[in-house]
Amino acid sequence: MSKESQVIKQRRKKAQEMEEAGIELYPNAVPAPAPISSIVDEYGGLDAEALEGLDRQFRVAGRIMAMRKFGKVSFCHIQDESGSIQLYAARDTLGQDSYKVFKKYDIGDIIWAEGTLFRTRTNELTLMVREARLVTKSLQPLPEKYHGLTDKELRYRHRYIDLVMNREVRDTFRMRSRIVQLLRQYFSSEGFLEVETPMMQPIVGGATARPFVTHHNALDIDLFLRIAPELYLKRLLVGGFEKVFELNRNFRNEGISIQHNPEFTMLEFYEAYATYEDLMERTENLFAMIARDVRGTTAITYQGAEINLEPPWKRMTLEESLTAVGNIPANELKDRDALSQRLKDAGAPVTGDEPLGKYWTKLFDLLVEPNLVQPTFITHYPTDVSPLARRNAENPEVTDRFELFITGREIANAFSELNDPRDQARRFEEQVANRGDDDEIPPEVDWDYINALEVGMPPAAGEGIGVDRLVMLLTDSPSIRDVILFPQLRPEHIRRER
């Protein structure tokens, strides 16, 4: 990239010549254009005669996506956010000078045009240009018109070109925006208060993950980008807000994959006096509502697989899933040696120091999770892998918790909240004591959180929903990078000569 390509050199030269001829390359404003789709929607049904009878001029503006120039007449398609339309420019209607300028416009330029509607011989609704102006000169050539931009690296690095060229990409991000809007509407209408809690936290908590570290100079302390907002949201329950939610970014300093971006969007909500069972119902209804809105149905396809989001969804305890889906005999489930052997066979050996719950969740990840294609709630997670969840009343070895799986991926995690400060303090201390050098576990106990629980948190249930994964599901996107506008990539170090 240190040497400018011939195409760009020629464009710069052409732009300079136009400027010298008195054409403004980046004018301040033009008379407001109408959205192209509004014109197409309103007049697209009229025949040639009816269009001719319209005594009206229309103003449009958009980027030139294709151009076909003849001697004294030119066609081009311009595209705005709403749609695209063909323009017809003729020397005889535009005048010799204006037409000469029109022919200088390049694919990629943004232009403005005013004119009348008519139908071409091939019956396409077209704007006969009476006046045209350059709005923004483009100095970079657009990708090839037929194949467009397909190289994934270039698409992610130059998302703006991807958006110009690929309609499906624009549609995906419109749908993402709609989904986020629906989530907000749902929780607001259900009486939840939207809040914002710290992104920079002095003590990480609320999940098991490696954090990003940053430094505050004035305070001279390290701060961590949050891996979850959970412990702050629950402080708000203590404060008396009974239904709260937060929809924002979390940061985890881990690998990048088709399912993981270092920053990702999570919706967390907490509801006093509810239990995890109430949340299962809420989740089913919420997902079904969103699917009906954005897909028109609860029977969707994801990468070729039929997914039925119509409630109620399947429910299974973790233990049941290990035997029923993972095919582990029930009598082996408490047998560490047998489980250890299975993990070794699966290529994920354990050291032997892990709690039994860790064996179960590891085996679950390997043998069960990929097979949970239809929406499935897995419940009764072992207490030793659920440090913030309330113990089950009948069996304190497990918690009142569920995780939701769809298309073999975890999409949500929820539980009835542990609000006994004594139990919480013990579990935190145990976690820190057994931490070793595992930097996914916080190195210190968040005593202020314990203090909050001692003030008293009402019984409550809370849930986190992975918004990116939900959007992947509903937009049929195979990679998380397809639903994040600017996914994290290794920097490319572009040097430009000016």
Added chain:
RNA sequence: GGGCCGUUAGCUCAAUUGGCAGAGCAAUUGACUCUUAAUCAAUAGGUUCGGGGUUCGAUUCCCUGACGGCCCA
């Protein structure tokens, strides 16, 4: 972190056994008053991702690095 695959003109892609690096679109010039992947004629455009090696000769084979994709952890 490991394995496999990829990187050639602005974009999409070719290149036989290791033998002059090519096409389409885009660009430039010309012709053309209803095209839509417009057409026709001509022109220009390359550090074949970087570095090293083998060879008379490397886009091609080997080593190494960069970036990306997919799979696994």
